[in-house]
Amino acid sequence: MNLAAIVLLPFFGALLPLLLRHKTRIWITSSAALVTLASLTILLLAAPATLNGEVPQLMVPWLPDLGLHFAIRLDGLSLLFAGLILGIGILIVIYAHYYLSSRDDSPRFFAYLLLFMGSMLGIVTADNLILMWLFWELTSISSFLLIGYWFHQSNARRGARMALAVTGGGGLALLAGILLIGNIAGSYQLDAVFAAADQIREHELYLPALLLVLLGAFTKSAQFPFQFWLPHAMAAPTPVSAYLHSATMVKAGIFLMARLFPVLGGTPEWFIIVTLTGLATLLFGAYFALLKTDLKGLLAFSTISHLGLITMLLGLGSRGALLAALFHILNHATFKAGLFMISGIIDHETGSRDMRKLSGLRKAMPFTMVLAVITSAAMAGLPLFNGFLSKEMFFTESYQQDLFGGLSWLVPVLATLGGMLSVAYSIRFVHDVFFQEPAKDLPKDPHEPPLMMRAPVIILAALCILVGVAPMLMVSGLLEPALAAVSGTVGEIDIAIWHGFNIPLLMSAFAIAGGIGIYIGRDELFTFNRQFDHHDAKEIFARLVKRTTTLSDAFMQRIETGSLQRYIAALLVICLVFVIPELFKIKALTGDRPQLPVDFISMIGSIALILAAFGTAIFHRQRLTSLMMLSVVGLLVSLVFIRFSAADLAMTQLVVEVVSILLMILALFFMPQRIPRASSGRRVARDVLLAGFVGGVVGTLNYALLTRPANTISDFFLANSVPGGGGTNVVNVILVDFRGFDTLGEITVLAIAAAGIHKLLNNLRPFMPSSDVDGRPWHSTTHPLLVQVVAQTILSLALMVSVYIFLRGHNLPGGGFIAGLVTAAAMILQYMANGVDWVKSRFDYNYQTLTSVGVMIAFLTGLGSWVFGHNYLTSAFTYVEWPIVGKFELATAILFDLGVYLTVIGATLMILANFGQMTTRHRPRQEGH
């Protein structure tokens, strides 16, 4: 589990700074540093095995059906990157403590940073491609948060958004590529993928997979032409830039290429695409780095350039090139992190990062100057610094390749040109800032930063020299297993400072001399450059985004017209489009099932039902009439249920009908009384046509269904109702026993609807006319005596009936739903007859509580069966002798039904009583406006 801890610690640790929010800043920083340190310690403890050539692995199945496992490996490549991430990470944490001002929200900063760190560690240690992709996307998200850390600045927000869009988009391409690879290999586990390398390279989908993976890598590592997001990400706080653009974020793309090199590399396609992209990026970045006036801008483009260099080496793909790539990854991370920190120090202590303003800081900041000279020398690739070694190796490789045939000589020439530019901008970084006349109009008086802010840079600068002087001692142990992981062959490596006088040395000399020359002649270069029209990537990106949103807005406006009628019509038409072709497939409309004869009463009932339905539709503008017609429909429907052997349904329908009609009459009171003007004839014609079509299709479907033999699962319920559920009313037993879990869900829905209604009525100021449209006041007697008397008489009767219906429910038609509705209806009658206040003074129950108690009882009854070791909602029953009543069955299901009963009462009354209450409040004299 140790391996998992390396990755997971930062994720959980991200909570620490947030939990310590109220402590002083040192606590917060220390917590972040401790988490990093802990993770680093575990990594170091695991490292010896890897250094000895083993590959520690860990696998916890996660979603095996998808091929996704939480699988971690720590091979040489993982170790190299994880070491960088954590090693530089801890320096960044220390540096950030001094960089962030007390006004910044440092807990949030460190939480994001740790989140990002964990995601990066996940990428480099993942042993499963999908898992790696997950972490990949997490870095996109957490880097978005980091870049946009100062979210009050618009350029931070825009930079963050751009980075997310580009790297996130690349991530999607990467996912597609990974899926292709996994499909070919038959697994997403790295070992299996490596084993299937030849198969993948020979597969016809190799090229699409390669392109997709490279798209992911190039966007992440800011390779040409996707480099444009990186400079804008410089809006982030400098510690973030130092971290993201030296050791982590942009190296993820490099890592991906290195990781998949054994699988995808070595083919002509790989070579052409990766090498040329790298070369183009190298030159592009180096050229623009020289032109930048912002310190961080210079470093940003230099980062792009160095990433291009590494990419190119990976493209070349020889053993030496791979070693050089890995070595340069390490070197670049060291000097670039240091340089970013120095630019942050300069910004922090002078208030400016503009090289046109800064100059002559050597007097005020001599110590910082030394550090800047060392790290810049490493960046330029001067001898005895680490950058020199890897650059020398790069020159060797570019010179030794012969992959472009007759034009192969171009590669070393262009590489030398890149080297020259690199020297030139490195000189510029030091010379413009620290030498020449001291600047006078700086926002702050420059001075040295606190020692602890310099400390991380000192460590990095020391590493630059130590590695540069004694490379074999310092890094060969680390690079050997990493190279083995990438190239697939184990072997000794040899990095020497002195190879004798040879071509690469000459190239280095040219680069240094040329670089000095370019720097001296830089003014001409700037003038030359000014004649070009430079497009700001941000503007182009913004325009692109805007065009996309305009397009989708236009599209949305076509669909979302703001007319409910059109939405519904569209929905219905779509339904018809899907259903009608299915009807065509039916050979004969009438099935084999013998049909029932039509009797006179059914005939009359149907005709009445049809007439009432038409009446409801035709008179829809005389609302009360329409409502009365609807109630006729509802009552006849309950008769239909009776007719076709569904007594429970008939009873439920009857009571629900009463309650809903009451509710709608109440609602009528709040609706406009004047009849609105009619719809246009065309619209009515269209609606009639559509309605007729839908009705016709539904009727046809129903007919086809009814005349075909049924194939039912209910035989089980009928057979087991008495022996298994202890009740003869199968419908009720299904509700409270066989399908009790469904019922639990349904009463929960009912409770939620009631709660929603309760909330909707909150603070509602409905229109409440005190008279009808013609100004006649409502009748003054609100509660007629006759109704009062009848209602009170009925109440006790109704309660008794409901108890009876409830108790017999298990064996005869009845049960919790019906009994609850009967009780609720009786209570509503009291409200109507006597008014809200009258009921409240006698029956002061909170309906919300009642509803929740009901749901809880049903839920806990289910849990009860767990206590006895049965499945959820298993019921138990026994028979007892009751005096007078006789033999009576006592089932736990009845307790469940009690829950249903209470929920139905509570919910129904919550809806109606709350709503009815609205009518009794203060009323305006006349209908509003």
Next chain:
Amino acid sequence: METLYAVTVGVLTACSVFLILRGRSFPIVIGITMLSYAVNLFLFSSGRLAIDQLPLIGKSETYTDPLPQALVLTAIVIGFAMTAYAIILAVRVRGEIGSDEVNEPNHPDSEGSR
């Protein structure tokens, strides 16, 4: 009998769809209620039509399919909850914007506030 039943369900559906396509909230609520009747009848009929075969063990020789009944029973109650929610929503809208119009006020389909 099956034909009669199917025709009835078809007519109920047609009338309720017509109501739902109206531009004001009250007819729509009525339409929704009626549509839920139609749907319930349809679902109920998936157990096929049977006369005098109540699913009460011991009360008859053969029994009709009890499962659609159980499903429709809860559907009726939930249908009520939905109708109630729609009604209250309509009242709330009427209270908030003073109209029972369901289209956006500026839409060509709008029939005016009263």
